[in-house]
Amino acid sequence: QQQVKQSPQSLIVQKGGISIINCAYENTAFDYFPWYQQFPGKGPALLIAIRPDVSEKKEGRFTISFNKSAKQFSLHIMDSQPGDSATYFCAASGGSNYKLTFGKGTLLTVNP
Amino acid sequence: ETGVTQSPTHLIKTRGQQVTLRCSSQSGHNTVSWYQQALGQGPQFIFQYYREEENGRGNFPPRFSGLQFPNYSSELNVNALELDDSALYLCASSLAGEDTQYFGPGTRLTVL
Numbered sequence: 226q227q228q229v230k231q232s233p234q235s236l237i238v239q240k241g242g243i244s245i246i247n248c249a250y251e252n253t254a255f256d257y258f259p260w261y262q263q264f265p266g267k268g269p270a271l272l273i274a275i276r277p278d279v280s281e282k283k284e285g286r287f288t289i290s291f292n293k294s295a296k297q298f299s300l301h302i303m304d305s306q307p308g309d310s311a312t313y314f315c316a317a318s319g320g321s322n323y324k325l326t327f328g329k330g331t332l333l334t335v336n337p
Numbered sequence: 338e339t340g341v342t343q344s345p346t347h348l349i350k351t352r353g354q355q356v357t358l359r360c361s362s363q364s365g366h367n368t369v370s371w372y373q374q375a376l377g378q379g380p381q382f383i384f385q386y387y388r389e390e391e392n393g394r395g396n397f398p399p400r401f402s403g404l405q406f407p408n409y410s411s412e413l414n415v416n417a418l419e420l421d422d423s424a425l426y427l428c429a430s431s432l433a434g435e436d437t438q439y440f441g442p443g444t445r446l447t448v449l
């Protein structure tokens with residue numbers, strides 16, 4: 226059972242455009258929702274994270290929107306740059322051991 | 338402050354062999370989690386260690402085992418390697434009681 230569903234699988238955006246990646250979760254015990262960025266051959270790097278008590282969080286060009294009733298959250302990358310080209314993973318955790326459950330990832334390509 | 342480090346970077350083994358992967362947690366972090374990332378997939382939680390004891394385990398067989406040492410570094414051991422064990426193995430460190438996990442660069446294991 227996939228507990229975190231991520232879409233789209235791949236995304237192509239022009240430089241300066243907005244990239245939007247969506248995730249949906251099933252487990253209502255989840256209470257922490259991070260996004261990670263991963264470049265080829267590297268480990269995932271934490272971008273931004275949100276908790277269910279807020280509906281939006283912004284850090285620089287990255288914004289998370291959170292809809293608790295729909296059990297959905299999304300990552301918006303404003304003014305997308307070629308250097309943003311990477312694989313993005315949403316994740317969720319909740320409970321005593323804080324294990325992260327990841328989506329399958331979105332390969333973002335930003336064309337110059 | 339030093340980040341999470343892992344060794345070795347790459348490893349090639351044959352089916353049936355045993356392997357040990359190592360992880361040094363970020364300075365001040367006392368909890369280590371291990372994840373397996375198959376090609377084109379999101380990381381899958383293997384287990385977490387806190388105070389030198391396993392604190393939660395994912396859906397992995399007993400031939401996956403681990404250790405945590407007093408300095409919070411950790412090892413992942415895999416016995417009786419199978420072809421499907423080929424993956425990027427990621428270590429993440431965190432502070433007990435906090436959700437945020439920081440990942441190392443990973444060890445790429447290839448089983449022939």
